[in-house]
Amino acid sequence: AKRAGGNRVEPFRPAFRTAGTDRLQLETDLRRAIERKELSMVYQPIVRLADGEVAGFEALMRWDHPKRGNIPPSEFIPIAEMSDLIEPLGMFALERATTDLMEWERHTGEIPVFVAVNLSSAQLLSSELYSDIRALLGKTRCDPHRIRLELTESVVMENPEQARLLLAKLKETGISLALDDFGTGYSSLAYLTRFPFDTIKLDKALVNDRSDKRSVLLKSVISMARGLEMQVVAEGIESDADAEELAKLGCDFGQSYLFGAPLGSESIQRLLKERFPL
Ligand code: C2E
Ligand code: CA
Numbered sequence: 583a584k585r586a587g588g589n590r591v592e593p594f595r596p597a598f599r600t601a602g603t604d605r606l607q608l609e610t611d612l613r614r615a616i617e618r619k620e621l622s623m624v625y626q627p628i629v630r631l632a633d634g635e636v637a638g639f640e641a642l643m644r645w646d647h648p649k650r651g652n653i654p655p656s657e658f659i660p661i662a663e664m665s666d667l668i669e670p671l672g673m674f675a676l677e678r679a680t681t682d683l684m685e686w687e688r689h690t691g692e693i694p695v696f697v698a699v700n701l702s703s704a705q706l707l708s709s710e711l712y713s714d715i716r717a718l719l720g721k722t723r724c725d726p727h728r729i730r731l732e733l734t735e736s737v738v739m740e741n742p743e744q745a746r747l748l749l750a751k752l753k754e755t756g757i758s759l760a761l762d763d764f765g766t767g768y769s770s771l772a773y774l775t776r777f778p779f780d781t782i783k784l785d786k787a788l789v790n791d792r793s794d795k796r797s798v799l800l801k802s803v804i805s806m807a808r809g810l811e812m813q814v815v816a817e818g819i820e821s822d823a824d825a826e827e828l829a830k831l832g833c834d835f836g837q838s839y840l841f842g843a844p845l846g847s848e849s850i851q852r853l854l855k856e857r858f859p860l
């Protein structure tokens with residue numbers, strides 16, 4: 583679809599026509615989901631492989647549809663991205679995550695954990711993202727160093743020049759930036775140096791590759807990241823043996839069901855309160 587001013591997509595969307603009315607219905611439902619409080623955020627721990635300590639959390643969106651129950655983000659995020667809904671949804675994620683982080687701290691005192699929030703390409707192309715984030719950090723009095731944004735390669739690809747400028751500005755505030763899903767698609771090494779990422783997240787497909795080249799691949803990707811002074815998070819680690827191997831190869835962090843499933847804000851608060859008693 584043609585992009586008009588303000589990055590609004592025109593109402594004619596062939597993708598929806600071919601996918602039938604189900605998508606349209608979901609889009610209509612999604613439009614109301616924020617007001618109806620059907621959307622929420624859950625938080626999955628990102629742990630240091632060296633000692634198993636929680637370093638931060640990835641914020642993941644959940645939709646509890648009144649009739650269909652839980653709809654996974656792999657289904658509703660693409661719908662939001664094809665409509666004008668991704669911006670409000672994206673701001674909802676940022677706002678909830680920042681507010682929840684500050685709320686956890688009210689119960690623990692200052693704690694050294696970050697929250698990582700996923701960004702979509704339409705958000706990155708929005709002229710308001712930067713000022714919205716600044717306003718949010720001001721309002722919640724959240725230290726930008728505690729916020730990490732996760733972007734995939736395709737998100738920055740959409741408009742590399744605009745992305746580079748915006749990411750540089752965000753980085754300057756103290757926000758950290760992670761390149762998500764590394765090792766899928768065409769992962770070009772150029773992205774590692776052209777954009778101010780400080781972390782790369784190895785996709786679970788790469789982490790769990792069972793071919794005999796797996797170790798070689800992991801080893802070189804990790805050593806390259808470290809050479810560029812970037813931290814490495816491995817996603818979807820399935821066994822203690824794999825965690826140990828990754829740690830030996832120099833991978834700093836892991837995020838997978840093995841280390842903890844995503845949990846609601848209150849569960850995280852309890853977990854943090856135990857670990858960091860006032
Ligand atoms: P992602 O950013 O790569 O997030 C990691 C996904 O892997 C999450 O799925 C998480 O629950 C899942 N996961 C964690 N540990 C394991 C594991 O050990 N094994 C396996 N197989 N999976 C694991 P989830 O929550 O279903 O999210 C799917 C995708 O939806 C995310 O992939 C992200 O691309 C998108 N998404 C989720 N929340 C948001 C959001 O707030 N904004 C945006 N723009 N996208 C989001
Ligand atoms: Ca992510």
Ligand code: CA
Nearest residue numbers: 762763783817
């Ligand atoms: Ca990922």
Ligand code: CA
Nearest residue numbers: 734762763785
């Ligand atoms: Ca993904």
